[in-house]
Amino acid sequence: MIGLIRAEWLKLRSVRSNVVLMVAIAVLAVGLGALLCAVVPLDDTAGAENDLGVYPLLRLQIATAGFGLGLALLGVLGVQVIGQEYRFNTIRATFAAVPRRGRALVAKVVVVVVATLTIAASLIALSLLVGGAILSSRGVGLDLSVEGAWRVLVGTWLLAPGYALAGFGIGMILRQPIGSIVAVLAWPMVIEPIVVAFLRSSVGRWMPYNAGSQVVERVGDPDLLSPWGGFAYFCAVAVLLCLVGGVMVSRRDA
């Protein structure tokens, strides 16, 4: 199994588009947070509700705000791990080398989870350093001891493999990258916000990405799932997508 995992890691990093994607995620996640830390006004004229000076947790969220897009792109990375194989027919080489397909897919899952946890941990740390420095220079600074700080940070970190696995599962179900990428970007960023806006407490609360993101919200919403409850539900959906996709990939002709 170690050999299979090493092989999948080599395959992931030896494809140029994956490297480009990982660099883009780093730049966007850290850069966007830093930019917001620099420009968001300290006293919000719209009301104390959004006042950076008043809410330390909001400062933390601003510093890690780049992960909104970063997580979606980690979903794309999850798609690529399987979608590229179908696009270039390398899936046949993969399954000829490892005909028990479940083993090859599990190795991919391990690589996706470990890689995204590592990437997310480093980028969160970097965002806190950069964002913290910028906020300090504006006289407010970051405080990790405020209530909810660790929930937001750990939640952001753990959402990373969740997004990537959901992408991996969708990639296995659709077995081609373009449609899968559209799905993992449009679903959380276009479809879910619309559904949540109009059908908040009924269908909206069961929208998986939205439910997952409750863990990084500042204030809980009684209409929606609880922070960790929503997170657990999102992870369950991601795992389900992987199981369904795994069965489909194993059953079908490569």
Added chain:
Amino acid sequence: MCAVVLVAHDLTKRFGSTIAVDRLSFEVHEGRVTGFLGPNGSGKSTTMRMMLQLDRADRGSATFDGRRYRELRHPLREVGALLDAKYVHPTRTARNHLRAMALTNGIPYPRVDEMLGLVGLEEVATKRVGGFSLGMNQRLGLAAAMLGDPHTLLFDEPVNGLDPEGILWVRNFMRTLAGEGRTVLVSSHMLAEMALTAQDLVVIGRGRLISQGRVEDFVRDAAGSWVEVRSPQVAELAQLVEARGARVSMGEGAFSASGIEAATIGELAAENGIVLHELSPKQASLEEAFLEVTRDAQQYRSGSPVRRESGAGEPR
């Protein structure tokens, strides 16, 4: 007799309403190159994918020394396959492509560079495969097939896109592999190519087995020469020709004969006062013969008369 290593048993595959492979059974022997011959679309590639269990067979199975592909613990060390040289990611380097394969089957890294050397790609080992020519891709595919030093090799049209030098190289390569005692199955739609490379032949048409045996036998039977004779007294002349030991098949006002010279038939006719309207010697090329054999596999199999009388259509 060489040991049977690879056995296809009753392999069948449908794609929607087309039957790509139809109850196909054959055996491949050790230490010989076996040509897997059939026209375009006859099901060669599909058969090979089913052998590796990439495509699910609707019925039947293929076994390597009695085991199915999925039962092989390190399949690349037992079966090497070149299905399509394009099954490589274009932005991955040749070395990384092979290294990833090596890691999955516990093959040491030095073997990767050894194989790149074997196929003459060591200088482009760190180049992206996307920039490779068709021939270079084909060589990389051969290196991948040889990576685990397997006993059995499956090649799907390996000379596709190669220049004459490359073709010669591949041909010798396969013969060497068989000479080392390995089992080699190589597909092609060119009988002439197979006649030069293979010792055994498995011929299929429309997904069905047409014949299996030694190349010499197939070529002899397939590429025969014969004489076409037209005469108002066909029946009489045919009897005389048959009496000389020739094989005759009757047509309308004509017959064709094999195993006899045209001159002999002419002399027979003159001696017996028979009028000749046509006396023409015919020779089928290997490719013509192969086309004839595979053109209508089902009709051929049911044993109904072939349109043109040549050795090619002769059921054995």
